[in-house]
Amino acid sequence: MRVRKRLKQTPLLQVQNISKFYGDLAACLNISLDLYPGEILAIVGESGSGKSTLLNCISGKTGINAGEVRYRSRNNGTIDVHGAKEPVRRHLARTEWGYVHQNPRDGLRGNVSAGANIGERLMGTGSRHYGEIRSQAEQWLERVEIDPCRIDHQPRTFSGGMQQRLQIARNLVSGPSLIFMDEPTGGLDVSVQAKLLDLLRNITADLGLAVVLVTHDLGVARLLAHRIMVMKRGQVVETGLTDQVLDDPHHPYTQLLVSSILV
Numbered sequence: 001m002r003v004r005k006r007l008k009q010t011p012l013l014q015v016q017n018i019s020k021f022y023g024d025l026a027a028c029l030n031i032s033l034d035l036y037p038g039e040i041l042a043i044v045g046e047s048g049s050g051k052s053t054l055l056n057c058i059s060g061k062t063g064i065n066a067g068e069v070r071y072r073s074r075n076n077g078t079i080d081v082h083g084a085k086e087p088v089r090r091h092l093a094r095t096e097w098g099y100v101h102q103n104p105r106d107g108l109r110g111n112v113s114a115g116a117n118i119g120e121r122l123m124g125t126g127s128r129h130y131g132e133i134r135s136q137a138e139q140w141l142e143r144v145e146i147d148p149c150r151i152d153h154q155p156r157t158f159s160g161g162m163q164q165r166l167q168i169a170r171n172l173v174s175g176p177s178l179i180f181m182d183e184p185t186g187g188l189d190v191s192v193q194a195k196l197l198d199l200l201r202n203i204t205a206d207l208g209l210a211v212v213l214v215t216h217d218l219g220v221a222r223l224l225a226h227r228i229m230v231m232k233r234g235q236v237v238e239t240g241l242t243d244q245v246l247d248d249p250h251h252p253y254t255q256l257l258v259s260s261i262l263v
């Protein structure tokens with residue numbers, strides 16, 4: 001059913017043959033993918049396989065040496081992410097896109113309140129009414145299961161899991177279509193991870209968000225992603241529907257990854 005639905009849609013994101021070199025090292029080589037609205041794609045692979053580099057190349061944070069990334073914007077047609085001027089990419093990053101970092105310190109402003117962290121993003125999309133901004137911030141705190149009475153507290157007074165949930169609220173308040181996530185549950189206790197994954201799964205499904213998710217944890221990919229892309233030394237070795245790839249891996253490297261978690 002998903003395939004029939006996809007055929008009728010235009011991809012939200014088209015990545016065509018992108019490569020990124022650091023000197024002689026191909027951190028990403030000839031990578032292509034299409035991402036459809038509401039679809040969650042997990043990029044998996046061992047440390048150093050090029051996952052974060054690929055995510056940063058797709059989101060335009062890192063320049064590329066070859067290829068093209070095209071994003072279908074809501075109001076501005078299709079944007080050539082690397083060909084566009086920096087202000088266009090910055091505008092996308094604070095309106096239609098979100099970025100959830102592994103370390104909340106990279107995604108939050110530590111010296112302002114939780115409410116201001118959420119409100120800043122709303123102001124970036126043109127909101128000016130203080131009462132409305134505060135009320136939306138309260139609603140989003142509640143949605144990510146943070147007591148709204150913490151609205152005036154700084155994120156550094158929050159636990160790791162709460163900071164991660166605040167980062168999610170900050171990103172989602174402006175109604176983005178596409179979220180980039182780099183190991184969003186890395187560094188959290190197992191029980192905190194489980195709660196966060198549950199929240200992410202519900203929110204992404206409710207809002208119909210497209211997500212490119214980097215994780216080395218196949219359990220996280222299994223729980224969140226519709227499709228999975230397996231990377232080894234900068235190249236994609238296998239891609240497909242998550243359950244198919246994880247239950248019946250074809251490439252020896254994927255078989256090794258899957259068997260290592262079973263052990």
Ligand SMILES: Nc1ncnc2c1ncn2[C@@H]1O[C@H](COP(=O)(O)OP(=O)(O)OP(=O)(O)O)[C@@H](O)[C@H]1O
Nearest residue numbers: 022025027045046047048049050051052053054216
């Ligand atoms: N700024 C950089 N300069 C030089 N080499 C880099 C740079 N960033 C990444 N690399 C190299 O590119 C390769 C891919 O790194 P990358 O961080 O994308 O892998 P990863 O799969 O995300 O790893 P991890 O899971 O450990 O974060 C590695 O060999 C890394 O050393």
